[in-house]
Amino acid sequence: MTAKLIDGKAVSQKIKDQVQMRVEKLKHQGVVPGLAVVLIGDNSASHTYVKNKQKTCEALGMRSDLLQYPDDLTQAELLATIDGLNNDPNIHGILVQLPLPQHIDEFSVIMAIDPQKDVDGFHPVSVGNMMIGNEAFLPCTPNGIIKMLDHYAIEPAGQHVVVIGRSNIVGKPVGQMLLQRNATVTYTHSKTKDLVYYTKQADILVVAIGVAKFLDSRHIKPGAVVIDVGMNRDENGKLCGDVDYEDVFEKASYITPVPGGVGPVTIAMLMENTVQSAENSLAKDKSGRTM
Ligand SMILES: Nc1nc(=O)c2c([nH]1)NC[C@@H]1CN(c3ccc(C(=O)N[C@@H](CCC(=O)O)C(=O)O)cc3)C=[N+]21
Numbered sequence: 001m002t003a004k005l006i007d008g009k010a011v012s013q014k015i016k017d018q019v020q021m022r023v024e025k026l027k028h029q030g031v032v033p034g035l036a037v038v039l040i041g042d043n044s045a046s047h048t049y050v051k052n053k054q055k056t057c058e059a060l061g062m063r064s065d066l067l068q069y070p071d072d073l074t075q076a077e078l079l080a081t082i083d084g085l086n087n088d089p090n091i092h093g094i095l096v097q098l099p100l101p102q103h104i105d106e107f108s109v110i111m112a113i114d115p116q117k118d119v120d121g122f123h124p125v126s127v128g129n130m131m132i133g134n135e136a137f138l139p140c141t142p143n144g145i146i147k148m149l150d151h152y153a154i155e156p157a158g159q160h161v162v163v164i165g166r167s168n169i170v171g172k173p174v175g176q177m178l179l180q181r182n183a184t185v186t187y188t189h190s191k192t193k194d195l196v197y198y199t200k201q202a203d204i205l206v207v208a209i210g211v212a213k214f215l216d217s218r219h220i221k222p223g224a225v226v227i228d229v230g231m232n233r234d235e236n237g238k239l240c241g242d243v244d245y246e247d248v249f250e251k252a253s254y255i256t257p258v259p260g261g262v263g264p265v266t267i268a269m270l271m272e273n274t275v276q277s278a279e280n281s282l283a284k285d286k287s288g289r290t291m
Pocket residue numbers: 048049052095096097098099120140231239258259260261262263264266267
């Protein structure tokens with residue numbers, strides 16, 4: 001068997017087309033969806049991601065404000081900035097680019113974002129709602145993975161999903177969201193004994209560990225669906241995932257490439273969350289409630 005490529009750019013385009021229609025409709029009602037991206041310090045990888053996000057906003061007719069600060073911004077200054085964005089009616093989504101400098105406490109920053117503008121889906125309120133299956137802003141990468149599976153009619157219900165990685169941003173939520181879709185979920189991580197024992201049982205394998213080309217064909221069973229969340233640079237500085245793509249390609253049924261897989265869909269989901277937030281704010285205005 002040879003795998004079929006899961007085309008992240010195509011899935012992303014489909015989502016963006018739908019978002020664009022919703023943006024047009026909002027504009028007729030006098031609302032321009034606005035995303036604020038807060039970037040602290042001079043991490044070149046962060047700059048690339050942030051530029052991608054801004055370009056996409058502009059292409060879809062959305063407003064995108066980049067708030068850029070030097071490395072020595074204090075936590076108090078950052079919290080004041082977030083407070084200003086929370087109270088700005090033209091801003092519907094707030095994204096504080098991670099990782100943050102050492103002297104700033106990530107949890108305090110995430111807590112400061114109004115859950116109604118939490119388009120990353122990182123706030124404990126969003127996480128809690130996600131956990132119990134309530135409506136919530138879902139984190140962009142896990143939500144993007146679900147959209148990719150949907151697009152290729154890969155049904156997670158009843159399947160054994162094995163997640164490698166337990167970050168709050170990807171590993172934990174993607175497992176929960178697939179559990180919500182009736183998958184049987186196993187979490188594995190850096191302390192798991194005999195990792196291969198688990199990965200070989202996966203119908204759907206989500207790899208989010210941050211080690212270049214960590215996973216190869218020996219880890220998977222024939223016909224597995226392999227979702228590669230990795231974003232690493234190889235020895236030549238080329239972008240590569242956590243999966244040895246060439247090696248796994250022959251054995252898997254579906255596989256996501258890097259670049260062109262999970263990354264572009266993540267950005268599309270950020271756009272979707274932002275337009276959703278703008279729609280929510282309009283609905284609240286109409287019902288006469290305060291925001
Ligand atoms: N608060 C916050 N929210 C995030 O969502 C967030 C973050 N912080 N910090 C950094 C990570 C990383 N991330 C990426 C999104 C898209 C691509 C992406 O589009 N990648 C392209 C390639 C880009 C390139 O060529 O470098 C691809 O995979 O095809 C990459 C990385 C979002 N992040």
